[in-house]
Amino acid sequence: xxxxxxxxxxxxxxxxxxxxxxxxxxxxxxxxxxxxxxxxxxxxxxxxxxxxxxxxxxxxxxxxxxxxxxxxxxxxxxxxxxxxxxxxxxxxxxxxxxxxxxxxxxxxxxxxxxxxxxxxxxxxxxxxxxxxxxxxxxxxxxxxxxxxxxxxxxxxxxxxxxxxxxxxxxxxxxxxxxxxxxxxxxxxxxxxxxxxxxxxxxxxxxxxxxxxxxxxxxxxxxxxxxxxxxxxxxxxxxxxxxxxxxxxxxxxxxxxxxxxxxxxxxxxxxxxxxxxxxxxxxxxxxxxxxxxxxxxxxxxxxxxxxxxxxxxxxxxxxxxxxxxxxxxxxxxxxxxxxxxxxxxxxxxxxxxxxxxxxxxxxxxxxxx
Ligand SMILES: Cc1cc2nc3c(=O)[nH]c(=O)nc-3n(C[C@H](O)[C@H](O)[C@H](O)COP(=O)(O)OP(=O)(O)OC[C@H]3O[C@@H](n4cnc5c(N)ncnc54)[C@H](O)[C@@H]3O)c2cc1C
Ligand code: FES
Numbered sequence: 027x028x029x030x031x032x033x034x035x036x037x038x039x040x041x042x043x044x045x046x047x048x049x050x051x052x053x054x055x056x057x058x059x060x061x062x063x064x065x066x067x068x069x070x071x072x073x074x075x076x077x078x079x080x081x082x083x084x085x086x087x088x089x090x091x092x093x094x095x096x097x098x099x100x101x102x103x104x105x106x107x108x109x110x111x112x113x114x115x116x117x118x119x120x121x122x123x124x125x126x127x128x129x130x131x132x133x134x135x136x137x138x139x140x141x142x143x144x145x146x147x148x149x150x151x152x153x154x155x156x157x158x159x160x161x162x163x164x165x166x167x168x169x170x171x172x173x174x175x176x177x178x179x180x181x182x183x184x185x186x187x188x189x190x191x192x193x194x195x196x197x198x199x200x201x202x203x204x205x206x207x208x209x210x211x212x213x214x215x216x217x218x219x220x221x222x223x224x225x226x227x228x229x230x231x232x233x234x235x236x237x238x239x240x241x242x243x244x245x246x247x248x249x250x251x252x253x254x255x256x257x258x259x260x261x262x263x264x265x266x267x268x269x270x271x272x273x274x275x276x277x278x279x280x281x282x283x284x285x286x287x288x289x290x291x292x293x294x295x296x297x298x299x300x301x302x303x304x305x306x307x308x309x310x311x312x313x314x315x316x317x318x319x320x321x322x323x324x325x326x327x328x329x330x331x332x333x334x335x336x337x338x339x340x341x342x343x344x345x346x347x348x349x350x351x352x353x354x355x356x357x358x359x360x361x362x363x364x365x366x367x368x369x370x371x372x373x374x375x376x377x378x379x380x381x382x383x384x385x386x387x388x389x390x391x392x393x394x
Contacts, residue, residue, distance in 0.1 A: 030339055031070075032059065034096065036120045042184045045102040046150065047113055048087060050095050051122065058093040061086055061127035062134065063161040064154045064244070064272075067098055068125035068341040068349065073111040079123075082108040083341040083349070085154040085246075085272075086127060087185070089161045096127070099184060101150035125341065128349045130366075131272035133158040133244065140168035144236055146255045148176035148222055148247035152184050154272060155246055163196055171196075172234055176205040176222030176251060203230050222247070223254040228261065238262035245271040266369065273365045276344045303360075306384040310352070312338055312393040326362070327379040327391070338379065338393060345381035350393070352379055357389030 034051035041047055051067075053059055066085040074080045084098035103109045116122075131154060133143075143162055145155040152175060159171050177183045183204065193200045205218045205226060213219055220226055231238060243264065245255050252271055259269055303323040310317045310331065321330040328350055331338045341349035345363030354375045362381040364372065377391060 030126050032124045032126055034067075034122050034124050036116060036118050036122065037095065039116065039118060042099060043101075043182055045113070045182075046099060046184050047116070048097050048099040049112070049116055049122075050088075050097045051124070052094050052096070056094040059096060059126060061088075061090055061093075061096065062132040063089055063157040064132040065127040065129040066154070066341070066347060067096060067127055068347075069098070069108070069112070070123040070125070071108055071111060073107060080108050081125075081341055081343070083129075083274075083347045085129075085157070087153045087156045089157050089164070091161070091164060099150065099153045099156075101184070125339070125349070128339070128341065128347070129272075130348050130351070131244070131246070131270055133161060135161045135165035137165055137167065139166055141166070141170075142236060142241040143169060143171045144174070144231070144241045144243045145171065146174045146222070146227065146243065146245045146247070146251075148251045149182075150184065150274065151247035151251075151272075153246075155244060156185055156188075158244060159200065160192070163192065163200055169199070171200045172230075172236060173200070173202045174205065174222065174227060174230055175202065176207070176247065178208050179206050179210045180204075181210065201234060203234070221254075222251050224258040224261070227255055227258040231258070231262070238264055239268070241268065243269045245269065246274070249273065249275065249277045273346050276346060276363055277365060303383055303385075306387055306389065308357075308384045308389040308391065310336075310338065310379070310391050310393060312336075312352075321384055323383070325383075327359070327382045327384065331379070340380050343380045345378045348378065350378055350380045351376055352391040352393035353377070355390040355392055357384060357386040359383065359389060359391070360385050 037052045038050040066083040068081050068083050070079050070081050072079050087099045088097035100109055100112050102113050147155045162169050162171050189202050193202050203216050205222045207221055209219055245252050305320055305322050307320050317336050319330055319334055321327050328340055339349050341347045346366045348366040354377045359377045359382045367376055
């Protein structure tokens with residue numbers, strides 16, 4: 027398998043809003059890099075204390091059809107290490123270390139399919155949705171896309187002009203509903219004032235005559251918005267299988283949720299397999315090599331591996347992005363956070379090693 031690491035050159039920058047910039051990147055020799063709409067790049071930047079390398083995930087706002095260009099759009103987070111470093115220092119011509127695109131929050135266009143896509147996002151959550159909507163408009167000519175997009179005001183809308191143009195050129199296939207919590211100017215048609223909450227989403231879906239149970243939903247935004255959107259879809263009877271979501275930030279209460287749901291397979295019979303956090307040896311299979319190492323109670327499986335210079339794939343280190351996803355073939359693993367995994371993945375025994383702790387002595391994990 028080829029190395030998951032890339033050196034990318036910044037070939038252009040687009041200032042989207044006062045606090046968001048799109049960074050356009052290319053590999054050496056303009057070599058195309060495989061990606062899917064909804065995937066993210068992991069940027070690795072020497073901006074930690076003492077030049078320590080920090081990794082952060084940034085969703086691709088570009089589509090595969092824009093190859094060899096890969097674009098990410100970064101929004102400043104107040105007090106944030108990497109977002110401020112990037113916004114303040116990134117320059118055309120600069121080289122950035124990255125990991126190849128990863129992630130399972132993906133949309134796969136199919137030219138023969140006619141479907142109704144509903145994309146619900148707020149703030150920087152627009153980035154993967156932008157890639158998906160461009161791919162759907164281009165590669166699925168019979169599909170309809172509704173974007174419901176929440177922001178503070180008109181000036182904070184990332185891709186505002188691009189969305190206006192795409193909507194105008196789409197022949198009615200793309201509809202964009204903007205929601206402003208604090209608008210600064212007069213509010214036009216298909217613009218709403220308030221929060222992107224359950225009531226607002228229900229009203230828009232009804233106005234736009236979306237067939238609720240037949241549409242496919244992609245959600246990306248802050249915790250509160252995602253919870254409101256899920257509640258609206260639940261009320262409409264939308265099956266879970268039609269809802270995909272991605273979080274950029276860990277939810278405050280998700281540790282408890284995950285604590286109640288240890289995952290994995292295998293019998294628990296040995297004396298030390300009592301569900302306590304103790305030092306245990308785990309086996310991880312990755313790229314044809316079997317690694318066996320001890321995990322202390324204070325460590326996650328990923329932290330223990332990295333301490334031993336075992337180069338497992340990872341990005342967010344917060345259980346959100348699924349870069350470190352593996353399948354638990356034996357034993358039980360406790361997850362501090364499970365936001366990145368669907369219920370179906372949990373049932374199949376998938377775990378995230380960045381937030382995983384072995385709970386039995388026979389844990390074996392296979393990472394794709
Ligand atoms: C799968 C995935 C895709 C992502 N895609 C994008 C993207 O396309 N564009 C983008 O701008 N960001 C994206 N992010 C978020 C990004 O990875 C960083 O978390 C973000 O830039 C903040 O990093 P930082 O180093 O500046 O802040 P840190 O120094 O890591 O954090 C500082 C504080 O800000 C909080 N915080 C972190 N992120 C956010 C946030 N997004 N909103 C509000 N508070 C936050 C933290 O909890 C912490 O308290 C994505 C994250 C994931 C997991
Ligand atoms: S590194 Fe992102 S989920 Fe584990």
